Amino acid sequence: MPEPLLQVTGLSKHFGGHRGLVARLGGVPAPRLVAVDDVSFSIARGEIFSLVGESGSGKTTLGRTILRLVEPTSGHIVFDGTDITTLRPAQLRKARRQIQMIFQDPVSSLNPRLTVRQMLGEVLRVHAVRPASQVQARIAELLALVGLPADSIDRTPKHFSGGQRQRIGIARALAVEPRFIVADEPVSAVDVSVQSQIMNLLLDLRERLGLTLLFIAHDLSVVRYLSDRVGVMYLGRIVEVGSRDQLFSAPRHPYTRALLSAAPRPDPNHRATIAAITGEPPSPLNPPSGCHFHTRCPLATDLCRSVAPLPELVAPGHEVRCHHHDHAAVTA
Amino acid sequence: MADAVLPPVKPVLAPPRRRVRWRQHTNMLVGGGILVAILLASIFADHLTPYGPLEQNLRNTLQPPSWAHPFGTDNFGRDIFTRVLHAAKLDLMICFLCVFFPWVLGTALGAVAGYFGGLVETIVMRIVDTFSAFPFLVMAIGIIAILGPGITSMYIALTLAGWSMYARIVRAEVLVVRQSEYVLAARALGYGHVRIMFGHILPNVITPTIIFAMTDIVLVILSTVSLSFLGLGVQPPTAEWGIILNEAKGFLLIAWWMVTLPGIVIVIVGLALSLFGDGVAQWLRERA
Amino acid sequence: MATVLGTAAGTVGTSAAPPILDVRSLTTTIPTARGTLTVVDDVSFAVAQGECFGLVGESGSGKSMTLRSILGLIPPPGRVASGEVRHAGRDLVRLSQRELNRIRGREIAMIVQDAVSALNPVYRIGRQIGEPMLEHRIVKGARSARARAVALMAKVGIPAPEKRVDDFPHQFSGGMCQRVVIATALACDPGLLLADEPTTALDVTIQDQILKLLVALQRDLGLSLLLVTHDMGVVAQTCQRVAVMYAGQIVELVRTDALFRQPRHPYTAGLLNCVPRLDGPAVRLKPIPGAPPDLAAPPSGCRFHPRCPLATEACRSQRPELVEVAPGHFSRCIRHHEMPPDLWKRLDA
Numbered sequence: 001m002p003e004p005l006l007q008v009t010g011l012s013k014h015f016g017g018h019r020g021l022v023a024r025l026g027g028v029p030a031p032r033l034v035a036v037d038d039v040s041f042s043i044a045r046g047e048i049f050s051l052v053g054e055s056g057s058g059k060t061t062l063g064r065t066i067l068r069l070v071e072p073t074s075g076h077i078v079f080d081g082t083d084i085t086t087l088r089p090a091q092l093r094k095a096r097r098q099i100q101m102i103f104q105d106p107v108s109s110l111n112p113r114l115t116v117r118q119m120l121g122e123v124l125r126v127h128a129v130r131p132a133s134q135v136q137a138r139i140a141e142l143l144a145l146v147g148l149p150a151d152s153i154d155r156t157p158k159h160f161s162g163g164q165r166q167r168i169g170i171a172r173a174l175a176v177e178p179r180f181i182v183a184d185e186p187v188s189a190v191d192v193s194v195q196s197q198i199m200n201l202l203l204d205l206r207e208r209l210g211l212t213l214l215f216i217a218h219d220l221s222v223v224r225y226l227s228d229r230v231g232v233m234y235l236g237r238i239v240e241v242g243s244r245d246q247l248f249s250a251p252r253h254p255y256t257r258a259l260l261s262a263a264p265r266p267d268p269n270h271r272a273t274i275a276a277i278t279g280e281p282p283s284p285l286n287p288p289s290g291c292h293f294h295t296r297c298p299l300a301t302d303l304c305r306s307v308a309p310l311p312e313l314v315a316p317g318h319e320v321r322c323h324h325h326d327h328a329a330v331t332a
Numbered sequence: 333m334a335d336a337v338l339p340p341v342k343p344v345l346a347p348p349r350r351r352v353r354w355r356q357h358t359n360m361l362v363g364g365g366i367l368v369a370i371l372l373a374s375i376f377a378d379h380l381t382p383y384g385p386l387e388q389n390l391r392n393t394l395q396p397p398s399w400a401h402p403f404g405t406d407n408f409g410r411d412i413f414t415r416v417l418h419a420a421k422l423d424l425m426i427c428f429l430c431v432f433f434p435w436v437l438g439t440a441l442g443a444v445a446g447y448f449g450g451l452v453e454t455i456v457m458r459i460v461d462t463f464s465a466f467p468f469l470v471m472a473i474g475i476i477a478i479l480g481p482g483i484t485s486m487y488i489a490l491t492l493a494g495w496s497m498y499a500r501i502v503r504a505e506v507l508v509v510r511q512s513e514y515v516l517a518a519r520a521l522g523y524g525h526v527r528i529m530f531g532h533i534l535p536n537v538i539t540p541t542i543i544f545a546m547t548d549i550v551l552v553i554l555s556t557v558s559l560s561f562l563g564l565g566v567q568p569p570t571a572e573w574g575i576i577l578n579e580a581k582g583f584l585l586i587a588w589w590m591v592t593l594p595g596i597v598i599v600i601v602g603l604a605l606s607l608f609g610d611g612v613a614q615w616l617r618e619r620a
Numbered sequence: 621m622a623t624v625l626g627t628a629a630g631t632v633g634t635s636a637a638p639p640i641l642d643v644r645s646l647t648t649t650i651p652t653a654r655g656t657l658t659v660v661d662d663v664s665f666a667v668a669q670g671e672c673f674g675l676v677g678e679s680g681s682g683k684s685m686t687l688r689s690i691l692g693l694i695p696p697p698g699r700v701a702s703g704e705v706r707h708a709g710r711d712l713v714r715l716s717q718r719e720l721n722r723i724r725g726r727e728i729a730m731i732v733q734d735a736v737s738a739l740n741p742v743y744r745i746g747r748q749i750g751e752p753m754l755e756h757r758i759v760k761g762a763r764s765a766r767a768r769a770v771a772l773m774a775k776v777g778i779p780a781p782e783k784r785v786d787d788f789p790h791q792f793s794g795g796m797c798q799r800v801v802i803a804t805a806l807a808c809d810p811g812l813l814l815a816d817e818p819t820t821a822l823d824v825t826i827q828d829q830i831l832k833l834l835v836a837l838q839r840d841l842g843l844s845l846l847l848v849t850h851d852m853g854v855v856a857q858t859c860q861r862v863a864v865m866y867a868g869q870i871v872e873l874v875r876t877d878a879l880f881r882q883p884r885h886p887y888t889a890g891l892l893n894c895v896p897r898l899d900g901p902a903v904r905l906k907p908i909p910g911a912p913p914d915l916a917a918p919p920s921g922c923r924f925h926p927r928c929p930l931a932t933e934a935c936r937s938q939r940p941e942l943v944e945v946a947p948g949h950f951s952r953c954i955r956h957h958e959m960p961p962d963l964w965k966r967l968d969a
């Protein structure tokens with residue numbers, strides 16, 4: 001197997017937990033939130049790896065730690081042989097030319113005061129990606145690359161539709177010629193007809209520019225369309241990871257299966273084959289003991305309530321964190 | 333790859349159209365008009381009246397208003413109209429600077445506090461709390477008491493007494509904008525702190541501070557006049573509204589015009605500033 | 621248009637009874653600085669007794685404005701410019717706000733998307749569910765309102781209702797808040813429920829639960845449901861009939877199964893074509909090019925023509941009407957009979 005482009009090992013991020021002076025004196029324990037909990041995975045060159053999970057499962061936090069926009073609490077992120085977690089600020093800024101991010105909200109992710117020309121021009125100049133004489137030509141090239149009309153160059157974001165803003169965000173990320181892009185729910189806030197445009201654009205860009213993507217989504221059908229491999233997150237942990245086919249045709253974790261059965265399908269004749277899961281996701285401030293999913297799991301036993309399952313390899317490249325994954329396979 | 337790059341989509345909205353609807357901005361126009369007129373009259377005062385602001389005529393003291401002396405004369409026989417006109421320049425400049433300095437200081441400190449957070453923020457904001465604990469004029473007078481009266485002391489006093497509110501506003505705004513995804517995007521693009529703060533955050537937080545400055549400006553002009561009236565700011569015999577009033581207060585019963593007419597001018601300027609400030613604030617809010 | 625409507629309700633065959641809600645040529649305009657926007661444009665549909673009727677469309681297509689027009693809740697200066705909304709023998713458009721208040725919540729209730737902000741944070745859950753009953757004098761006294769609130773909470777699947785009735789909204793999760801909102805809507809036994817994207821803010825597993833709850837309530841209580849959504853999957857799994865909206869107009873109206881089997885408007889076909897699937901082969905999606913129009917400057921003729929692969933000169937100049945193209949199947953396309961089944965697939969050939 002070739003060396004992966006990105007290798008994440010034992011990554012955790014805890015929020016809170018430090019205490020102010022007063023609380024420390026008073027001995028009040030500060031609430032601590034484990035947003036990302038001992039996560040490991042790797043992404044091969046040219047691959048699209050997706051993270052899927054419900055709100056608050058830690059997808060965004062995980063994505064941001066990879067750019068060190070959020071400082072990880074522990075763990076290592078090795079990008080192309082370099083451990084990002086130990087980089088000093090100056091080196092980090094250089095590394096950020098290799099890794100870029102696309103954001104969910106097409107409205108708030110663009111500075112409302114800058115025109116497209118200023119926005120892209122600034123990126124190109126700061127990183128001296130191109131000599132000054134070629135900046136304008138490169139901006140035009142980027143616009144064409146993401147399918148924006150050339151006459152949009154001197155407009156500010158409010159003159160664009162949601163889908164177009166998302167394209168501007170993508171152009172901005174591409175301006176530094178990164179090799180790796182973290183796309184945090186780039187199609188969640190846009191309409192279906194625009195969603196497919198953006199997804200196709202991402203697929204084409206990968207093909208053309210040889211990009212590698214970490215794609216974050218909560219919509220399983222979007223993930224199925226785009227990804228080569230998929231990780232499913234629940235309350236900060238990756239509970240199942242595998243190739244797209246493994247995950248969608250032979251899911252082994254009860255949570256993955258529940259997600260699949262709950263997703264609404266544009267097919268009036270479709271009938272869910274397994275019972276819907278009951279209950280609500282627990283609070284991340286006070287996650288259940290053992291396996292986090294046991295409060296909603298139809299297979300839960302005493303073992304699940306007390307011992308957190310470790311990742312187990314069930315097929316090449318297919319890992320599951322469930323004590324009962326064999327049983328899950330049988331009842332499928 | 334037939335549709336490698338999707339067909340370009342037309343922007344949804346028409347290109348920017350910057351047309352100020354003047355009708356909706358009567359406040360700004362009326363206020364601004366009065367201010368400009370007074371300022372121009374003040375600048376060309378030498379050509380408008382035959383007298384000088386300090387020119388005494390002891391044979392012509394305490395004259396009531398007449399065609400020769402529209403506002404009458406004072407106890408030194410100086411033409412009050414001339415003095416009031418000349419004073420306008422000085423007072424408006426002091427007023428402008430005493431809004432400008434606190435705005436700069438407050439915005440800078442507030443931005444630093446909001447952007448860096450942590451210890452920096454704690455320190456700046458505790459200082460802000462300390463400064464805003466005192467009423468505005470009390471603090472200004474206190475500072476002048478330490479520095480000694482004079483125009484420089486007044487600048488310092490009004491700046492120190494006024495900056496804290498700007499710092500509060502800016503910090504609150506920065507805290508919001510700092511969380512926005514475009515600032516995160518700027519960090520992801522490897523931009524430095526200076527670029528992010530001045531290029532990406534400040535332009536997006538500045539509007540509310542200007543709106544506040546516009547309401548502050550009336551308070552400041554009144555404070556300027558008050559301080560000079562109390563003898564703490566501009567010193568006599570300079571033509572300045574506070575001083576004119578101060579000198580007149582002894583003649584309230586025998587020469588009503590000495591207080592009343594300059595007083596009316598000050599009220600008109602205050603109103604004009606208030607109208608103008610409201611107008612600008614409204615215009616900025618609409619634009620935002 | 622009246623004939624079109626009569627048939628719309630009649631041909632569904634769900635019941636011979638008159639529809640519970642009959643919207644005819646409803647047009648709503650909002651004056652803005654950029655001109656008057658026609659946000660709801662000649663919208664006609666009827667919801668049969670006991671039916672779940674879907675209103676689906678992309679953002680800005682006018683779904684919420686249609687719902688608000690029905691209850692007279694258009695924010696001024698917007699107003700219903702023309703059309704009728706018939707309910708129980710009355711035209712709601714012509715009623716005064718006071719008369720409407722007697723209908724709102726009592727006969728027609730509404731559920732909004734953001735359940736968390738729909739609840740008042742300072743009042744206990746029980747009081748909020750009980751309030752409409754007291755307002756409309758369904759029950760006498762706070763004691764019986766509370767008892768009924770507990771019963772309603774049980775009905776919408778809130779565990780331990782006796783204990784939770786005195787909780788505050790912030791003690792409830794998003795999904796539970798939506799259940800509370802549904803209970804509040806059911807408080808006065810309305811015949812018709814208007815639901816504006818009731819599950820859009822929720823996670824899939826919770827969305828699934830809420831949709832199942834709505835369908836069960838509709839079945840058990842004989843409720844009629846007008847469900848607004850942008851998700852074709854939600855439509856497919858909950859609605860009997862559906863109207864597809866585009867730029868303020870209904871472009872297609874038909875039974876749900878027929879819509880998915882054979883759409884008769886190019887926009888619907890395109891929309892179905894660009895939804896990624898969870899089953900079947902993963903084929904490359906064919907997006908609809910472009911974006912929905914700006915309502916301040918809508919395209920001439922058919923509003924979809926700039927994005928339509930079938931568009932002709934006639935589409936550019938002539939405003940299409942919603943016509944019945946098959947029994948119970950309405951389409952606002954003059955070329956509906958020429959629409960090939962693989963319309964969008966052939967695009968890149």
Ligand SMILES: Nc1ncnc2c1ncn2[C@@H]1O[C@H](COP(=O)(O)OP(=O)(O)OP(=O)(O)O)[C@@H](O)[C@H]1O
Binds near residue numbers: 053055060061
């Ligand atoms: N800056 C922060 N401080 C404290 N807690 C945070 C912070 N950022 C995120 N969290 C918490 O961490 C958990 C994971 O959040 P995250 O945003 O990563 O989830 P997500 O999977 O991206 O959810 P969504 O689908 O809603 O975007 C949540 O419980 C969230 O409340």
Ligand SMILES: Nc1ncnc2c1ncn2[C@@H]1O[C@H](COP(=O)(O)OP(=O)(O)OP(=O)(O)O)[C@@H](O)[C@H]1O
Binds near residue numbers: 686850
């Ligand atoms: N107060 C308003 N002033 C002017 N235009 C408005 C106003 N409210 C809504 N609109 C416009 O009316 C149109 C229809 O809006 P509506 O909220 O009904 O859309 P929708 O289909 O519910 O979309 P969404 O899925 O985003 O909720 C939009 O183009 C919108 O811009």
Ligand SMILES: [Mg+2]
Binds near residue numbers: 060
């Ligand atoms: Mg997120």
Ligand SMILES: [Mg+2]
Binds near residue numbers: 683684685816
């Ligand atoms: Mg809506």
